[in-house]
Amino acid sequence: MSVTTLDARSSHILDNPAWAALTGPHAHFAERIGHAARYHQDVAPFYAVADEDDPRAWTDLATLVGPGGTASVRGVTQAPQGWEVVRTGHGVQLVDTFVRAEPDADAVRLGPDDVPEILDLVARTEPGPYLPRTVELGTYLGIRHRGRLIALAGERLHPPGWTEISAVCTDPGHRGRGLATRLVRAVAAGIKERGERPFLHAAASNANAIGLYESIGFTLRRRTVFSLVRHTGAAALEETA
The missing domain is CATH 3.40.630.30 (Gcn5-related N-acetyltransferase (GNAT))
Structure with missing residues (x-):
């Protein structure tokens, strides 16, 4: 890598x-x-x-x-x-250097009513901690298949001028279709529209996630x-x- x-x-x-x-x-x-x-x-x-x-x-x-x-x-x-x-x-911290941010027509805004379904997806995919009110931290977007939530990404830490993209996950039965990439770009679009810059964290051992984020346009800033x-x-x- x-x-x-x-x-x-x-x-x-x-x-x-x-x-x-x-x-x-x-x-x-x-x-x-x-x-x-x-x-x-x-x-x-x-x-x-x-x-x-x-x-x-x-x-x-x-x-x-x-x-x-x-x-x-x-x-x-x-x-x-x-x-x-x-x-x-x-872990590693990565920042946007050339992310092509773009809205996604299939991405839906998630809110408090969606929390049980979000928690179920997070429990099955383990992208990191997610609690009942995490959804209030920022915009969370999801993609559904036949009404069922199958992919998720959203906003977590919010230092001035920056917003962290987090909870990036896809149901195991729907991986390999680029859903995570689409959602990261869609969340990044909302961040950039506010005049802020996206960043994110990943486990240092998760080479697949790091490689995905680099392919989207994130660059390693520091190890954490x-x-x-x-x-x-x-x-x-x-x-x-």
Whole structure:
């Protein structure tokens, strides 16, 4: 797999996209304490800190999750005092460089009434976390076959000027027909119409997905680490004393 890496300095807001979203366009979905924030727990499972090297952020995150609580955060491989890393996953972040965005006549806008069907498709295809109110984060489009939802893509993180394309999935019985490509282009069309730029994330091990996104016109910007961390109840509060 051949990829081109962009200069990270050109899109620095994407170095911490969840924080930028939770303190910006998605602030109405946020629960925030000082330097830490999370989405409402029925919207998305993501947490963020303003700076993972700032002890104050971890103190605030500890208050947010409580003793024994867990948080899914970006960029942490070694937890600070009072925390432990439960598991870590590696991913990639890609940005639009030459995506041919175009609406799709077969794509339908999905809403709260479609959530049971969305959750069923997500459970069968596992594109990533999707919760009962995730649909409220942005535009979600689907393609149906004989009335049944068979493909999905939509908008998730929303840092200023950018929108993440997420939940890209196709029913196993309908793969190989280019449905995912069509939906990604259709979602990208709506993003670009607002004057914003699409980006997305994928598991580093998912070469097929990365190859698909590159063929559509996305370029690797950076490699990422996501960790599930647990607060052990012994945070170094003296740092903020």
